[in-house]
């Protein structure tokens with residue numbers, strides 16, 4: 001029972017669920033999406049910490065939901081992530097960087113992080129880097145909300161589920177499914193564009209094909225992606241599989257996905 005002399009503000013802050021929004025190494029795109037939609041969350045949550053958006057933050061108190069953007073690419077990212085995990089009931093990885101490692105991971109695929117750092121900031125740079133990795137490589141992640149940036153409707157639906165103590169269902173069926181539901185003409189079949197919708201996780205509502213462009217895989221791989229079938233179709237249409245793979249790698253797709261495709265390419269050459 002709440003004490004009778006507690007002010008309305010104190011009462012609310014003790015009963016309403018709390019959220020924290022953190023950014024590790026990333027472009028802050030997800031933080032912006034959360035900020036833009038915060039008005040819809042405010043009636044239901046208390047924002048305990050959001051350093052990107054407010055100057056007064058509770059850094060050392062437990063929260064109900066922690067949203068974390070960005071990959072672990074620097075030692076202080078890892079320190080923060082471990083602390084965030086220890087204080088959060090639910091941890092939601094938001095955006096492709098947090099879920100797959102995105103361009104930080106893709107960019108370092110063929111080059112060591114240190115050589116990239118020296119090339120960019122000079123040999124005397126005091127910055128320390130780690131190989132870029134997604135959150136799940138270091139801590140338990142309760143919900144993975146991919147996207148570059150995330151879809152606002154998915155963000156609100158995930159938050160609503162967690163506030164009701166349910167882990168949400170996030171689809172990782174291919175973009176093609178959403179594309180068909182929108183009754184789009186297929187740009188792969190009808191325009192011979194190198195659309196990666198068949199191997200990319202849905203969630204964006206097939207945004208690019210809806211406007212006549214090929215999906216380039218920014219949501220990360222879908223559930224059980226049929227890479228060999230994708231490779232066969234694209235090769236039949238005259239596309240270089242190395243180029244196609246580099247697009248998917250750029251958004252952090254793991255190497256293991258391409259093992260069989262790579263073996264086939266080596267066997268043919």
Ligand code: SF4
Nearest residue numbers: 176179186187195197
């Ligand atoms: S346009 Fe792309 S996403 Fe849409 S159905 Fe064709 S291959 Fe799939």
Ligand code: SF4
Nearest residue numbers: 204208215216218219
């Ligand atoms: S269609 Fe593909 S590239 Fe475009 S937003 Fe969706 S997942 Fe990203």
